[in-house]
Structures are given as C-alpha cells and as structure tokens.
Amino acid sequence: MTTTKNAANPADAPQIHATIERRLTFDAPPERVWRAITEPDEIAAWFGDSAELDLRPGGDGWFGWEEHGRFAVRVEEVVANERLVWRWSRKRDTPIDEGPSTRVEWRLSPAPGGGTVLELTESGFQREADRQDNIGGWKHELAELVAHVDG
Amino acid sequence: MTADVFTAVADPLRRRLLARLREQGPLSLSELAAPLAVTRQAVTKHLDALARAGLVRVTREGRERVHRLDPAPLREVDEWLRPYAEEWDERLARLRAHLDERPPQGPDPEERP
Numbered sequence: 001m002t003t004t005k006n007a008a009n010p011a012d013a014p015q016i017h018a019t020i021e022r023r024l025t026f027d028a029p030p031e032r033v034w035r036a037i038t039e040p041d042e043i044a045a046w047f048g049d050s051a052e053l054d055l056r057p058g059g060d061g062w063f064g065w066e067e068h069g070r071f072a073v074r075v076e077e078v079v080a081n082e083r084l085v086w087r088w089s090r091k092r093d094t095p096i097d098e099g100p101s102t103r104v105e106w107r108l109s110p111a112p113g114g115g116t117v118l119e120l121t122e123s124g125f126q127r128e129a130d131r132q133d134n135i136g137g138w139k140h141e142l143a144e145l146v147a148h149v150d151g
Numbered sequence: 152m153t154a155d156v157f158t159a160v161a162d163p164l165r166r167r168l169l170a171r172l173r174e175q176g177p178l179s180l181s182e183l184a185a186p187l188a189v190t191r192q193a194v195t196k197h198l199d200a201l202a203r204a205g206l207v208r209v210t211r212e213g214r215e216r217v218h219r220l221d222p223a224p225l226r227e228v229d230e231w232l233r234p235y236a237e238e239w240d241e242r243l244a245r246l247r248a249h250l251d252e253r254p255p256q257g258p259d260p261e262e263r264p
Contacts (some may be wrong), residue, residue, distance in 0.1 A: 003193060020236045024243060028250040033259075036250055046249035047242060120243070 018125040034081045067092040072096040156224040159204035172220035
C-alpha cells in the first residue's frame with residue numbers, strides 16, 4: 001500500500017496514520033457498482049443526501065449531509081469500472097487543501113457469477129503521538145494485531 | 152511511566168517485532184534480532200519501548216529473557232478507529248441495498264440516447 005503525504009499537516013508533529021479496509025461482494029456487475037460510486041445522483045442515493053463529483057484526476061466535488069454539512073472531495077485516480085481514488089476533507093465546509101483529509105481507494109473486480117468484489121481502503125486517519133518519535137504508516141500487521149485483541 | 156501505545160506502534164520496526172511475537176509466540180532477544188538488519192542494542196531499545204507501553208512482557212526462562220506479546224493495550228487503538236470503520240459498514244450496507252433496488256438488467260439511459 002502506498003503512503004500519501006498530507007500537506008495540510010504540520011511536518012513537525014509526530015503523527016501516526018491508520019487505515020481501514022473492507023472487502024465485500026455484490027451481485028451486481030462492476031459496471032453497475034461503478035455507476036453507484038461515481039455518478040452524483042447515484043452517490044446521493046446511498047452515501048449522503050447530495051453529491052457533486054467531477055470524475056477526473058484533480059476534479060473537485062463534495063458530499064453533503066443535511067445534518068452534517070458538505071465535505072470537500074478531490075478525485076485522484078479514475079480507471080473506469082476498476083479503480084477510483086478520492087481524498088475527502090475531515091472537516092465540513094473546508095476546502096480540501098486547507099485541512100486534514102483522508103484518502104479513499106475503491107477497487108472493483110469481477111466476482112464469479114457476474115458479481116463484483118469491492119475492496120475499499122480509507123487511509124490517513126491521523127492521531128498525534130504524545131512523544132517525539134518516529135513517524136510511520138500503519139500496515140497490515142497492525143490491523144491483524146488489533147483484530148487479535150478482539151478475537 | 153507508561154508510554155503511549157500510539158507512539159509505540161508508530162515505528163515500523165516495532166510493528167515488525169510485534170507481528171513476529173504474534174505469529175511465532177514468545178521469543179528471545181537473539182531470535183528477535185536474528186532476521187533484522189539492526190544491532191541487538193537497537194532491538195533491545197525498541198523492545199523496551201514496547202514494554203513501557205505494556206505491549207511486550209518479559210519473563211526469565213532459564214538463562215534467557217523471553218518476550219511475549221500482550222495485545223491488550225491495542226484496544227485503545229481499536230477504539231479510536233472503530234467509529235470510522237463502523238461508518239463504512241453502514242455506508243456499504245446502504246450501497247448494497249441501493250444496488251439491490253436497481254438491478255443491472257434495467258435500461259441504461261447513457262447507452263440509449
């Protein structure tokens with residue numbers, strides 16, 4: 001997994017970066033899932049209450065919730081029916097360049113029987129460590145360790 | 152002093168040490184240091200940091216000190232991240248429901264001008 005830099009964070013604060021991963025299978029084919037995650041009307045039907053998305057690298061948009069406000073989005077990568085990456089602001093009504101953001105990567109692949117496997121990764125959750133120390137990205141082994149705690 | 156668990160796991164080498172203890176069970180310093188391209192002193196320093204955070208327990212077995220993983224402090228990490236993970240579980244459940252409502256066989260307006 002690639003590590004990304006977030007220019008909005010002060011370089012002198014020790015930060016750790018955590019990742020959430022999810023994998024699930026849909027009956028619908030990748031083309032259908034792709035529309036659901038890329039077309040604003042479709043996104044608004046399940047993700048929030050409203051959405052705008054300029055579907056090209058560098059394209060801007062937002063996701064809106066009546067209760068929570070609008071959150072800025074910037075597209076980073078688009079491979080139709082296969083891969084979508086966008087970064088979204090952690091703070092409402094804050095331009096993507098002016099505050100912390102996390103990176104969401106969607107990977108679609110055909111599943112046996114005509115369905116779709118979706119693998120989702122959200123990375124860049126940050127928390128300041130309380131002492132000066134090395135800065136590192138969390139990897140799989142930590143996720144496994146955390147799972148081990150509950151298991 | 153108990154060190155912050157977030158600090159303890161922020162270091163890649165320390166995460167590797169934790170992963171090995173999880174996969175292989177209790178290990179001695181020699182066993183932990185062997186596959187790593189760092190000195191025993193460096194490994195000792197990192198093990199001390201993990202011990203201060205409560206992630207590694209050290210016991211003496213015969214002539215050797217044995218290191219054992221204690222994952223309990225990671226609960227704090229898990230609890231921090233859990234609400235974000237649960238948000239995704241809810242969103243993806245709604246995506247699934249949304250896809251079920253509109254089966255793929257339906258007409259696609261984009262392909263029928």
